[in-house]
Amino acid sequence: MSRFPFPLRFSIPVILLLFGSVLGLVSFQREVSRSNTRTEQEISQEAKFSASQTSGLLEYQYRHADGKGAELTISQIGTAPNIRLALLYDENNRVIFSTRFELRNRLIKDTPASNQLSLIEKVRQTRSGKIILSEDEQTLMAIYPVVLGSLSRDILPSRVGVLFLEYNLADLKAQAYRNAWERSLVYSATLALLCTVLWLFFYKTLTLRVAQLVLASNSLAQGNLNVRVNLQGSDELAKISNAFDRMAEEIQNNTEELHKKQKQLKQALYSLKETQSQLIQAEKMSSLGQMVAGIAHEINNPVNFIHGNLNYVEEYTQDLLSLVHLYQEHYPNASLKIAEQAEEIDLKFMIEDFPKLLTSMKVGTERICEIVTSLRNFSRFDESDLKNVDIHEGIDSTLLILQHRLKDTLNSPSIEIIKEYGHLPKVECYAGQLNQVFMNIISNGIDALLELKGNKIREIRIRTEVKDSDWVRVAIADNGPGITPEVQPRIFDPFFTTKPVGSGTGLGLSISYQIIVEKHGGRLSCISAIGKGTTFLIEIPVGLKS
Ligand SMILES: Nc1ncnc2c1ncn2[C@@H]1O[C@H](COP(=O)(O)OP(=O)(O)OP(=O)(O)O)[C@@H](O)[C@H]1O
Ligand SMILES: [Mg+2]
Structure with a gap:
C-alpha cells in the first residue's frame, strides 16, 4: 500500500482495538451457541x-x-430437576x-401435547420413542410408547399408551x-491485556522509533544539521536510522565545507572589490590631487612674482606721483601740449584712483595666494605620512x-554652508586622505540637495567638536531627501550607488x-530620515599613534 492516510500512533491502537472487539464478539457468540448445543445434547441424553427407563418400568407395572x-x-x-411436566396417555390419548x-x-387436545398429536400417533405405531425440540428451542419433549396391556387374542399388544415428558x-x-x-x-479481559501488551510492544519498537525518525527528518529538512536518530538494534528501523545518521x-x-568555501570566496571577492575600489579611487584622487597640486604650483610662481612686485609698484607710483606734484608746484603754467595731455x-582722477587700484590689486593677489595655499593644502600631495593638522x-x-557646485544655477538654487566649528586641537592623521573623506561626504550632500524640488532652503551644516577629550567629531548634515531604510544598510558597500550610470561609481x-575605520581607527556612521536629511558622523582619535 503506497498511500496510508493515518499515522501509526493512531492506526496501530485502532487496529488492535477493532481486532480485539471482533475477536471478543465472535468468541462470545460461539460460546453461547456451543453452550446451547451442549445443554440441548445433555438434556436430550x-x-x-x-x-x-420410565416407559420400561411403567410397562412392567402395568x-x-x-x-x-x-x-x-x-x-x-415429575420431581426430576428439569422436568416441567410428565403425562401418561392411554391408547385413546386420554x-x-x-x-x-x-x-x-x-383428552390430549386439552393438554400441552395437543400440537404433537401426529407424532404421538407415529410413536404409537412404530413403537419407538422420539425426542423433539420446540420451535422456540426452549422446551425439549420426550415421547415414548408404553405397552399398557393386551387382549389374549392379540398378536401385538393392542393397548399402547404414550409417556410424554416435557423438559424446561x-x-x-x-x-x-x-x-x-x-x-x-x-x-476478553485476557485479550485486552494481550492487545495492550502488543500495543506497548509496537509502540516501543515501531511507533516511537518511527516518530523519532520523522522528527529527525523534519528537523534536518528545516536546516538543523546536528540532528541524529541513533536507534539501537539490528532491525530494519535501526538500519534506516543508521543510514539516516550517516547521511x-x-x-x-x-x-560546513561549502560554507567554508563560500566564506573564503566571499572574502576573496570582498578583498578583490576593495582593492579594485581602492585602485579606482586612488587613481581618481591622485589625478585630482596631482592636477590641483600642479595648478597651485604653476600659479604660485607668477602670483608671488606679481604680489612681491606690487610693493615696488606702489612705492614707484608714490614717487612718480610726488614728482608730478612737484612739477605742478614749480611749473603752475604748463605748456598747452602738457595741459591738453593732462x-x-x-x-x-588718475592721481586719486591709482592708489585705490593698487590696493585692490594687492587684495586680489592676496586672495589668489590664499586659494593657492588652500589648493596645496587640499592635495597634500607631498604628505603621505601622519601629520598634526x-x-x-x-x-x-x-x-x-x-565652491562651484554650491552656487545657484539655472536648475537649482544655491546651497548654503553653515559652519559650526568648535575648538579643535591639531589632529594626528593622514591629511590628504581625510580631505578625501570630507570631499566624498560633502559631494554626496550636494548631490542629494540637487535632487530636491521646490524652493526649500538647501543647506549643509558642518559641526566640529571634541568628544570625550581625546576624540574629534565632525558632523556633516544636509537637509536633502534622506536615505530609505532599504538603502541605508548598503551605502558603505563598494560599488553600491543609486545614482545614474556614469554619474556615480558607488565608491x-x-x-x-x-x-x-581602518586607517584612523575611528568610526563612520550615518543617521538619516526620509524628507528631513542625512547626517554623517566622522569620529577619529586625536592622537592616532597613541
Ligand atoms: N547625503 C546623502 N543623501 C542621500 N543619499 C546619500 C547620501 N550620501 C550617500 N547617499 C547614498 O549612498 C550611495 C552611496 O554613496 P557613495 O558615495 O558610496 O557612492 P556614489 O555617491 O553613488 O558614487 P561616487 O561617490 O563613487 O561617485 C549613494 O548612491 C546614495 O544613494
Ligand atoms: Mg559619493
Missing part, C-alpha cells in the same frame, strides 16, 4: 435415558396390574396420570448464557574645491569608511 406403582412412577419422575393433577382424564430448557439456557458471558468476559553526517560535513588722461583647514580647502563612502 437425559431425556432418552429417563424416558426409556403387566403386573400395579396401577398405584405406575402413578408413583409418574409423580416421582391422560391417565399426570404430574399436574388438573390434567387427569383430559429456558432456565438451563439462561444459566448457560450467563456462564458463556462470564467466560467471554475473562477471555546527516555527510550533509553536515559537506555543508586733460585728456584726466590726471586729477588643523581639521578646519582641510574642510575649508575641500569647500573651496567644491565614495566605502573608501571613506576604510580611511576612517
Whole structure:
C-alpha cells in the first residue's frame, strides 16, 4: 500500500482495538451457541435415558396390574430437576396420570401435547420413542410408547399408551448464557491485556522509533544539521536510522565545507572589490590631487612674482606721483601740449584712483595666494605620512574645491554652508586622505540637495567638536531627501550607488569608511530620515599613534 492516510500512533491502537472487539464478539457468540448445543445434547441424553427407563418400568407395572406403582412412577419422575411436566396417555390419548393433577382424564387436545398429536400417533405405531425440540428451542419433549396391556387374542399388544415428558430448557439456557458471558468476559479481559501488551510492544519498537525518525527528518529538512536518530538494534528501523545518521553526517560535513568555501570566496571577492575600489579611487584622487597640486604650483610662481612686485609698484607710483606734484608746484603754467595731455588722461582722477587700484590689486593677489595655499593644502600631495593638522583647514580647502557646485544655477538654487566649528586641537592623521573623506561626504550632500524640488532652503551644516577629550567629531548634515531604510544598510558597500550610470561609481563612502575605520581607527556612521536629511558622523582619535 503506497498511500496510508493515518499515522501509526493512531492506526496501530485502532487496529488492535477493532481486532480485539471482533475477536471478543465472535468468541462470545460461539460460546453461547456451543453452550446451547451442549445443554440441548445433555438434556436430550437425559431425556432418552429417563424416558426409556420410565416407559420400561411403567410397562412392567402395568403387566403386573400395579396401577398405584405406575402413578408413583409418574409423580416421582415429575420431581426430576428439569422436568416441567410428565403425562401418561392411554391408547385413546386420554391422560391417565399426570404430574399436574388438573390434567387427569383430559383428552390430549386439552393438554400441552395437543400440537404433537401426529407424532404421538407415529410413536404409537412404530413403537419407538422420539425426542423433539420446540420451535422456540426452549422446551425439549420426550415421547415414548408404553405397552399398557393386551387382549389374549392379540398378536401385538393392542393397548399402547404414550409417556410424554416435557423438559424446561429456558432456565438451563439462561444459566448457560450467563456462564458463556462470564467466560467471554475473562477471555476478553485476557485479550485486552494481550492487545495492550502488543500495543506497548509496537509502540516501543515501531511507533516511537518511527516518530523519532520523522522528527529527525523534519528537523534536518528545516536546516538543523546536528540532528541524529541513533536507534539501537539490528532491525530494519535501526538500519534506516543508521543510514539516516550517516547521511546527516555527510550533509553536515559537506555543508560546513561549502560554507567554508563560500566564506573564503566571499572574502576573496570582498578583498578583490576593495582593492579594485581602492585602485579606482586612488587613481581618481591622485589625478585630482596631482592636477590641483600642479595648478597651485604653476600659479604660485607668477602670483608671488606679481604680489612681491606690487610693493615696488606702489612705492614707484608714490614717487612718480610726488614728482608730478612737484612739477605742478614749480611749473603752475604748463605748456598747452602738457595741459591738453593732462586733460585728456584726466590726471586729477588718475592721481586719486591709482592708489585705490593698487590696493585692490594687492587684495586680489592676496586672495589668489590664499586659494593657492588652500589648493596645496587640499592635495597634500607631498604628505603621505601622519601629520598634526588643523581639521578646519582641510574642510575649508575641500569647500573651496567644491565652491562651484554650491552656487545657484539655472536648475537649482544655491546651497548654503553653515559652519559650526568648535575648538579643535591639531589632529594626528593622514591629511590628504581625510580631505578625501570630507570631499566624498560633502559631494554626496550636494548631490542629494540637487535632487530636491521646490524652493526649500538647501543647506549643509558642518559641526566640529571634541568628544570625550581625546576624540574629534565632525558632523556633516544636509537637509536633502534622506536615505530609505532599504538603502541605508548598503551605502558603505563598494560599488553600491543609486545614482545614474556614469554619474556615480558607488565608491565614495566605502573608501571613506576604510580611511576612517581602518586607517584612523575611528568610526563612520550615518543617521538619516526620509524628507528631513542625512547626517554623517566622522569620529577619529586625536592622537592616532597613541
Ligand atoms: N547625503 C546623502 N543623501 C542621500 N543619499 C546619500 C547620501 N550620501 C550617500 N547617499 C547614498 O549612498 C550611495 C552611496 O554613496 P557613495 O558615495 O558610496 O557612492 P556614489 O555617491 O553613488 O558614487 P561616487 O561617490 O563613487 O561617485 C549613494 O548612491 C546614495 O544613494
Ligand atoms: Mg559619493
